[in-house]
Amino acid sequence: MWRARAAAACLVCQSLGNSGYGMKGKSPLQKLHLVSRSIHHPCYSSSKFQRPPLRISVQQFSSLNHLTLRKTKLLYVKHGYQPHRNFWLARVASRLLKLRYLVLGSAVGGGYTAKKTYDQWKDMMPDLSDYKWIVPDFVWDLDEFIDFEKLNKVLPDAEDLAKLLPDFDKIGESLSSLKGFFSPGYNLVSEVIGASDLLLLLGTPGETAFKATDQGYDDDKQYKKVSDKDKIDQLQEELLRTQLKYQRMLERLEKENKELRKLVLQRDDKGIHQRKLKKSLIDMYSEVLDILSDYDASYNTQDHLPRVVVVGDQSAGKTSVLEMIAQARIFPRGSGEMMTRSPVKVTLSEGPHHVALFKDSSREFDLTKEEDLAALRNEIEIRMRNSVKEGCTVSTETISLNVKGPGLQRMVLVDLPGVISTVTSGMAPDTKETIFSISKAYMQNPNAIILCIQDGSVDAERSIVTDLVSQMDPQGKRTIFVLTKVDLAEKNVASPNRIQQIIEGKLFPMKALGYFAVVTGKGNTNESIDSIKEYEEDFFQNSKLLKTCMLKAHQVTTRNLSLAVSDCFWKMVRESVEQQADAFKATRFNLETEWKNNYPRLRELDRNELFEKAKNEILDEVISLTQVTPKHWEEILQKTLWERVSTHVIENIYLPAAQTVNSGTFNTTVDIKLKQWTDKQLPNKAVEVAWATLQEEFSRFMTEQKGKEHDDIFDKLKQAVKEESIKRHHWNERAEDSLRVIQHNALEDRSISDKQQWDAAIHFMEETLHSRLKDTESVIEDMVGPDWKKRWLYWIARSKEQHVRNETKNELEKLIKCNDDHAAYLANDEVTTVRKNLEARGVTVDPCLIKDTWHQIYRRHFLRTALSHCNLCRRGFYYYQRHFVDSELECNDVVLFWRIQRMLAITANTLRQQLTNTEVRRLEKNVKEVLEDFAEDNEKKVKLLTGKRVQLAEDLKKVREIQEKLEVFIEALHQEK
Numbered sequence: 001m002w003r004a005r006a007a008a009a010c011l012v013c014q015s016l017g018n019s020g021y022g023m024k025g026k027s028p029l030q031k032l033h034l035v036s037r038s039i040h041h042p043c044y045s046s047s048k049f050q051r052p053p054l055r056i057s058v059q060q061f062s063s064l065n066h067l068t069l070r071k072t073k074l075l076y077v078k079h080g081y082q083p084h085r086n087f088w089l090a091r092v093a094s095r096l097l098k099l100r101y102l103v104l105g106s107a108v109g110g111g112y113t114a115k116k117t118y119d120q121w122k123d124m125m126p127d128l129s130d131y132k133w134i135v136p137d138f139v140w141d142l143d144e145f146i147d148f149e150k151l152n153k154v155l156p157d158a159e160d161l162a163k164l165l166p167d168f169d170k171i172g173e174s175l176s177s178l179k180g181f182f183s184p185g186y187n188l189v190s191e192v193i194g195a196s197d198l199l200l201l202l203g204t205p206g207e208t209a210f211k212a213t214d215q216g217y218d219d220d221k222q223y224k225k226v227s228d229k230d231k232i233d234q235l236q237e238e239l240l241r242t243q244l245k246y247q248r249m250l251e252r253l254e255k256e257n258k259e260l261r262k263l264v265l266q267r268d269d270k271g272i273h274q275r276k277l278k279k280s281l282i283d284m285y286s287e288v289l290d291i292l293s294d295y296d297a298s299y300n301t302q303d304h305l306p307r308v309v310v311v312g313d314q315s316a317g318k319t320s321v322l323e324m325i326a327q328a329r330i331f332p333r334g335s336g337e338m339m340t341r342s343p344v345k346v347t348l349s350e351g352p353h354h355v356a357l358f359k360d361s362s363r364e365f366d367l368t369k370e371e372d373l374a375a376l377r378n379e380i381e382i383r384m385r386n387s388v389k390e391g392c393t394v395s396t397e398t399i400s401l402n403v404k405g406p407g408l409q410r411m412v413l414v415d416l417p418g419v420i421s422t423v424t425s426g427m428a429p430d431t432k433e434t435i436f437s438i439s440k441a442y443m444q445n446p447n448a449i450i451l452c453i454q455d456g457s458v459d460a461e462r463s464i465v466t467d468l469v470s471q472m473d474p475q476g477k478r479t480i481f482v483l484t485k486v487d488l489a490e491k492n493v494a495s496p497n498r499i500q501q502i503i504e505g506k507l508f509p510m511k512a513l514g515y516f517a518v519v520t521g522k523g524n525t526n527e528s529i530d531s532i533k534e535y536e537e538d539f540f541q542n543s544k545l546l547k548t549c550m551l552k553a554h555q556v557t558t559r560n561l562s563l564a565v566s567d568c569f570w571k572m573v574r575e576s577v578e579q580q581a582d583a584f585k586a587t588r589f590n591l592e593t594e595w596k597n598n599y600p601r602l603r604e605l606d607r608n609e610l611f612e613k614a615k616n617e618i619l620d621e622v623i624s625l626t627q628v629t630p631k632h633w634e635e636i637l638q639k640t641l642w643e644r645v646s647t648h649v650i651e652n653i654y655l656p657a658a659q660t661v662n663s664g665t666f667n668t669t670v671d672i673k674l675k676q677w678t679d680k681q682l683p684n685k686a687v688e689v690a691w692a693t694l695q696e697e698f699s700r701f702m703t704e705q706k707g708k709e710h711d712d713i714f715d716k717l718k719q720a721v722k723e724e725s726i727k728r729h730h731w732n733e734r735a736e737d738s739l740r741v742i743q744h745n746a747l748e749d750r751s752i753s754d755k756q757q758w759d760a761a762i763h764f765m766e767e768t769l770h771s772r773l774k775d776t777e778s779v780i781e782d783m784v785g786p787d788w789k790k791r792w793l794y795w796i797a798r799s800k801e802q803h804v805r806n807e808t809k810n811e812l813e814k815l816i817k818c819n820d821d822h823a824a825y826l827a828n829d830e831v832t833t834v835r836k837n838l839e840a841r842g843v844t845v846d847p848c849l850i851k852d853t854w855h856q857i858y859r860r861h862f863l864r865t866a867l868s869h870c871n872l873c874r875r876g877f878y879y880y881q882r883h884f885v886d887s888e889l890e891c892n893d894v895v896l897f898w899r900i901q902r903m904l905a906i907t908a909n910t911l912r913q914q915l916t917n918t919e920v921r922r923l924e925k926n927v928k929e930v931l932e933d934f935a936e937d938n939e940k941k942v943k944l945l946t947g948k949r950v951q952l953a954e955d956l957k958k959v960r961e962i963q964e965k966l967e968v969f970i971e972a973l974h975q976e977k
Contacts, residue, residue, distance in 0.1 A: 237547065280349050280350065280410070281410065281969065281972055281973060281976060282347060282348065282349040282410040282411065282412065283347070283349055283402075284965065284968065284969045284972060285305075285412065285573070285969055286345075286347035286349075286400075286402065286412055287965060288305065288962060288965045288966055288969065289305060289307065289345065289412060290345075290359055290400055291958060291961055291962050291965070292305065292962060293345075293398050293400070303445065304445055304446055304447050304576065304579075304580055304583075305445075305447065305573075305576070305577065305580050306412075306445075306447040306448060306449060306569060306572040306573050306576060306577075307345075307412045307413070307414055307442075307445075307448055307449070307569075308411055308412060308413040308414065308448075308449045308451055308565055308569055309413075309414050309416065309439075309442045309443055309445075309448045309449065309450050309451065310322055310413055310414065310415045310416060310451045310453065311416050311419065311439050311442075311443065311450060311451070311452060311453065311465055311468070311469065312418060312419065312452065312453030312454065312455075312465050313418055313419050313420075313453075313454070313455065313462075313463060313464055313465050314418030314419065314420050315418065315455070316418065316453045316454060316455040316465075316484060317453055317455060317484035317485060317520050318340070318415060318416075318418065318453045319331045319339065319340060319415060320484070320520035320521065321451075321453060321482060321484060321518060321520060321558065321561070322346065322413060322415050323520075323529070324518070324520055324529065324532065324533075324558040324562075325348065325409065325413070325558060325561070325562045325565070326346060326348060326403045326405075326408065327354065327367075327405060327407075327408060327529050328354065328356070328367040328373065328403065328405075328529060329373060329377075329528075329529065330346075330356060330367065330373065330376055330377065330380070330401075330403065331344075331377065331380060331415070332377045332378075332380055332381040332384075333377070333525040340384075340415055340416070340417045340418060341384045341385070341387075341388055341393065341394050341395060341417060342383075342384050342387045342388065342394060342395040342396070342397055342398070342399055342417070343396070343397075343398045343399070343414050343415065343416055343417075343438065343442070344380070344398070344399045344401060344414070344415045345398050345399065345400045345401065345412065345413070345414050346401050346402075346403055346412070346413045346414075346415065347400075347401070347402045347403065347412050348403050348404075348408045348409060348410060348411050348412075348413070349402065349403075349404050349408065349410050350404065350405070350406065350407070350408055350410060351404030351405055351406065351408075352406065353366070353404070353405070353406075354366070354367040354368055354404070354405035354406070355367060355403075355404055355405070356376055356401060356402065356403045356404075357401075357402050358379070358383075358399075358400065358401055358402075359400035359401075359402070360400075365379075367403070367405065380399065380401070383399050384399065387399070391428060392428050392430075392431075392434070393427045393428045393431040393434070394417050394431060394434050394435055394438070396434075396438055398414075409562045409563065409565070409566035410566060410570075411565060411566050411569040411570075412569070413451070414442060416435075416438060416439055416442060417435050417438065417439075418435075419435055419436070419439065419464050419465045419468065420432055420435060420464075421464050436468070439468060440468070440472065443468075443469070443472040443473070444472060446478075447478070447572055447575075447576040447580075448478065449478050449479075449480065449565065449568055449569055449572060450469055450472065450473055450478060450479045450480070451480050451482060451565060452465060452466065452469045452479055452480065452481050452482065452510070452512070453465070453482050453484060454466065454481065454482065454483050454484065454502070454508075455484055455485055456483040456484055456485045456486050456488065456489035456499065456502070456517070457485040457488035457489050457492060460498070460502065460507055460508065463508065466508045466509070466510050467509070467510075469510055470508075470509055470510035470511075473510075473511075474511070475511060476505075476510065476511025476512045476513060477513065478513070478568075478572065479510065479511065479512040479513060480512055480513055480514050480515075480516070480561075480564065480565060480568065481502075481505070481508075481510070481512040481514070481515045481516070482516050482517075482518060482561060483499070483502055483503065483515070483516065483517045483518070484518055484519075484520055485519070485520070486499070486517045486518065486519055486539075486543075486545070486556075487519050487522075487539050490543060490544070490545060496544070496545060496548075496550060497550070499517075499545060499550065499551075500545070500550040500551070502515070503515045503516075503517055503550075503551060503555060513568065514555075514564055514568075515555060516555050516556070516560065516561045516564070517545075517551055517555055517556050518536065518556070518557060518558045518561055519532075519535065519536040519539050519540070520532060520536075520558070521535065522535065533558075533559075536557055536558065537557065540556045540557060573973075574973065577966065577969065577970055577973070578970060580966065581963060581966040581967060581970060584959055584962050584963040584966065585963055587959050588956070588959045588960055588963055591952065591955060591956040591959060592956065594952060595952055595953070595956060598948075598949075598952075599949060599952075602949075604953045604956055604957070605953055606950075606953045606954045606956075606957040607941055607942065607945050607950055607953075607954050608941070610713065610714075610945050610950060610953075611717070611934070611935060611941050611945060613714075614714040614717050614718065614945075615931050615935070617714065617718075618702065618717075618718060618721055618927060618931065619924075619927065619928070619931075621698075621701040621702050622698070622701075622920075622923065622924045622927050623924065624701050625694075625697060625698060625701065625920045625923070625924075626916065626920055626921075628697065628916075630912055630916070633693075633908075633911075633912040633915060633916070634905070634908040634909055634912050635908075636693055636697075637689065637690060637693055637907075637908040637911050637912060638904045638905060638907075638908040640689050640692070640693055641685070641686060641689045641904055641907060641908065642904055644685055644688075644689055645682070645685060646768065646771075648677065648681070649900055650768070650772055652673065652677075653670060653673045653674065653677070653896075654893065654896060655824070655862070656669060656673070657669040657670045657673070657896070658862070658866070658893065659823065659824050663890045663892050666892050666893075667892060670892075670896055674747045674899075675744070675747075678740060678743050678744045678747060679740070679744075682740075682743055683736045683737075683739045683740040683743060684736060686739055686743070686907050686911060687731050687735060687736050687739070687911075689911070690731070690911040690914065690915060690919075691729075691731055691919075693911075693915075694915055694919060694920070694923065695726055698722060698725075698726075698923065699722060702718045702719075702721075702722055703715075703718065703719075713945065713947060713949065713950065714945075716944045716945070716946070717934075717944040717945060720934075720940075720944050721927060721930050721931060721934070724930045725923060725926045725927045725930050728926045728929070728930070729919075729922065729923055729926050731919065732914070732918060732919070735914050735918075738910075739907065739910055739911075742906060742907070742910055743903055743906070743907055746899075746902055746903040746906045746907070747899050747900075747903050749899065749902065750895055750899065752877075752880065752895065752898055755877050757898065758876075758877040758880065758894070758898070759874070760898075760901065761894050761895070761897050761898035761901055762870055762873060762874055762894055762897075764897050764898075764900075764901045765870050765893065765894060765897040766867065766870050768897065769863050769866050769867050769870065770867070772859075772863055773860065773863040773864065773867070776856060776859050776860045776863060777860060779856055780809070780856050780857070780860065783802065783805045783809070783853065783856065784798070784802055784805050784806035784809050785798035785799065785802030785803070785805075785806060786798065803843075804843055804844075804845055804849070805849065805853055807838055807841065807843045807845075808834070808838065808843075808845055808849060808850055808853045809853055809857060811834050811837055811838060812834065812850070812853060812854050812857045813857060815830065815834070816857065816858070816861050820865070822858070824858055824862070825854075826850070826851060826854050831847050831850050831851065834850050835847060835850060866893065869891075869893070870893075870894070872889060873889065873891035873893075873894050876889050876891040876894070879891070880894075880895070
């Protein structure tokens with residue numbers, strides 16, 4: 001067959017030689033293609049054809065038209081040192097027609113043999129339909145975009161191509177210089193041609209395959225016989241190698257595309273086009289999920305929006321898979337311990353820079369810098385620790401994280417705590433059940449995509465999560481299974497067929513949409529993402545699992561996994577998002593109807609809006625304190641202060657001084673006791689009174705109802721703000737020292753300037769004595785029991801003790817009648833006399849009871865005497881002006897009460913100034929700080945603003961917000977489609 005091909009080629013060469021084509025320079029055989037040099041021309045020999053210099057014609061031509069040859073002036077052309085041999089036409093023909101030789105020879109020989117043994121090699125060839133993806137899609141679509149007939153008409157024919165031969169080397173150099181620029185497309189076309197040649201070579205009939213080798217000018221092709229098994233192995237190996245080449249080529253193209261998209265995004269980010277970028281679809285969708293995470297489903301509206309739920313046994317590699325998808329080591333690292341203690345929602349989106357940020361923070365972490373990565377991992381660990389309540393190991397609170405970067409697949413993933421089988425020391429007893437409940441809550445969503453992670457390096461029988469997943473999704477309509485640590489599995493597992501059974505879904509009692517095998521590093525926590533990807537690619541390139549077809553090429557690498565998960569996620573979103581929007585629309589209608597029926601005249605204020613309204617009311621009430629009149633402040637301060645100190649003044653100052661024998665001793669005793677009282681107790685008591693008065697007025701303004709505008713929903717909040725503000729408020733420490741000086745100066749003054757002040761002092765003294773007398777008589781009545789009128793009218797009898805005290809009271813009254821000027825205390829002989837007199841009447845009494853009864857009896861006698869003396873002093877102002885000289889009337893007690901009254905007035909005025917000028921403003925400042933703290937504490941607001949009305953308004957607002965955002969998202973989704 002090859003001899004027939006050679007003979008045919010020689011005939012072509014002879015016919016070409018007779019046509020007299022022009023040439024510039026020589027075309028040595030050594031420069032021809034290998035296939036052309038391997039063809040033997042028996043009709044041309046080096047010794048037979050040696051010619052003198054030729055006269056050839058130089059023709060002007062164009063590659064865009066077909067012009068006839070026009071001979072011009074004849075030129076002498078020399079071929080090197082010696083005359084050219086006579087087979088130069090064969091060299092020219094072989095160089096020009098090398099492609100035609102290949103096509104013609106392969107078509108004739110291959111067609112003949114294929115026709116002869118069609119059934120044999122057809123049975124031998126494997127089914128290559130599964131490997132159709134090796135050739136890119138655009139190769140199959142070339143005929144749709146390129147008109148080959150027009151292209152064939154435009155291309156020059158063989159005669160014009162022959163004229164281009166003298167400049168062939170120069171054209172080759174030009175093409176080689178452009179090769180780097182068109183490297184992706186050039187490599188792709190060359191690989192396709194190489195794959196086609198390989199299939200032609202392996203598709204030869206019979207049990208033999210031929211391989212051409214070049215061993216020099218005159219070496220013939222050798223034939224090598226191989227078996228069918230070797231041929232199949234060779235085919236599989238070559239297909240795998242070609243597939244990996246295309247995979248790397250596709251990665252290079254994607255990298256270039258990634259860089260281009262990054263540049264475009266950066267240009268948009270810098271505002272070159274002067275347009276505002278819209279939010280991406282995934283960002284809009286993530287916002288909806290963030291709102292739903294805070295939504296209280298009190299009205300049977302469940303969250304069925306899709307998200308990718310990552311579940312797996314502890315230390316199975318869930319976090320590592322998620323980091324490979326996010327292209328960054330963003331999670332805290334640990335070995336053999338629980339690191340994920342709360343659900344982490346990761347939103348992946350495309351952006352010009354590889355950054356991460358939390359939902360409630362504006363700080364961006366640059367994922368290309370190791371220090372930012374360390375800070376991000378530390379922040380996630382702190383948030384997890386803070387979300388876990390005391391006495392618990394895991395938390396249900398979701399941490400929301402956004403990761404943006406060029407080339408990232410858009411999706412929302414939720415990393416859940418790893419499923420455990422045993423609760424170890426240091427864990428809460430309910431840790432296992434809590435993890436199961438969290439996982440079930442996320443997987444029960446009928447639109448959630450379950451990314452089930454299984455450790456391939458451990459026994460399949462130790463898996464816990466697969467049973468849980470099979471319960472949640474028994475049909476496997478939304479489950480994607482991922483086998484991690486395949487490198488360890490291939491190394492340690494005795495039977496590789498067990499891995500194949502897992503990937504084919506035959507080993508575990510669960511079904512899935514797809515099965516993937518990945519490698520997430522060598523177990524070193526310091527490995528970078530790029531090194532892990534390189535290690536994963538090298539492993540699968542050399543893996544026997546892939547070479548022996550136990551694993552399929554589209555089932556390996558985390559890159560293929562991320563593409564599959566993203567496609568499944570968006571498919572689920574498109575199928576279910578409109579149904580969810582309709583569900584929230586119906587819920588909104590129900591809530592609005594309920595609000596109209598229950599609260600027709602109220603606005604729909606949620607908890608935050610109600611808090612702002614209450615905040616304004618509280619601040620208005622605090623400001624109202626500054627509008628209180630000075631007279632009101634002084635009256636209430638003076639009254640309250642006297643109520644606090646009156647007992648001390650009567651019992652410890654006035655009564656002891658009144659027992660003295662003359663006015664000089666009386667005044668001395670009063671001055672000493674007033675000085676001691678002022679230095680130790682009085683200023684402190686005054687400040688306490690002022691602070692209590694401020695609290696009472698503040699409480700009155702905050703709690704009093706203001707007619708129809710009063711809203712009792714704010715009562716708890718106002719009470720909490722009042723208590724916290726009072727707790728934080730502290731009176732000015734220097735105010736007490738200044739007040740002490742003022743009070744001491746006021747008490748030292750004894751000069752009553754006019755009769756009006758004298759009468760006011762007498763009135764103040766009478767009111768005080770009447771009040772004390774009334775209190776004393778009430779005490780005596782309780783001691784002796786009801787009098788004869790009450791006993792007869794109300795049929796109330798005295799007790800035995802009251803009877804004894806009544807008899808004792810009667811006996812003591814006899815002593816006072818006998819001596820009006822009796823001392824305040826009984827002598828021992830007087831106590832004995834009273835006791836014996838009572839025993840004589842059959843009443844046994846204790847001496848202590850006699851003294852207690854005497855104290856109240858004498859007190860009543862003294863107050864009555866003082867009141868009568870007060871009446872006498874009404875006309876004593878004239879004697880006071882003469883300092884009671886030559887007068888039997890001495891009204892020093894009136895002067896004492898005037899001094900007390902004046903001290904009270906001055907103290908009240910001083911405290912009023914401190915209140916209005918300093919303390920009210922400081923209290924207002926404390927109230928503002930408390931309100932700001934409460935505004936930041938959502939738990940406080942939920943606790944203080946409660947009720948069905950608040951909850952209804954809160955849910956109504958959230959449902960509206962969710963529905964509106966879903967509608968915007970659906971519209972953007974349709975536009976993108």
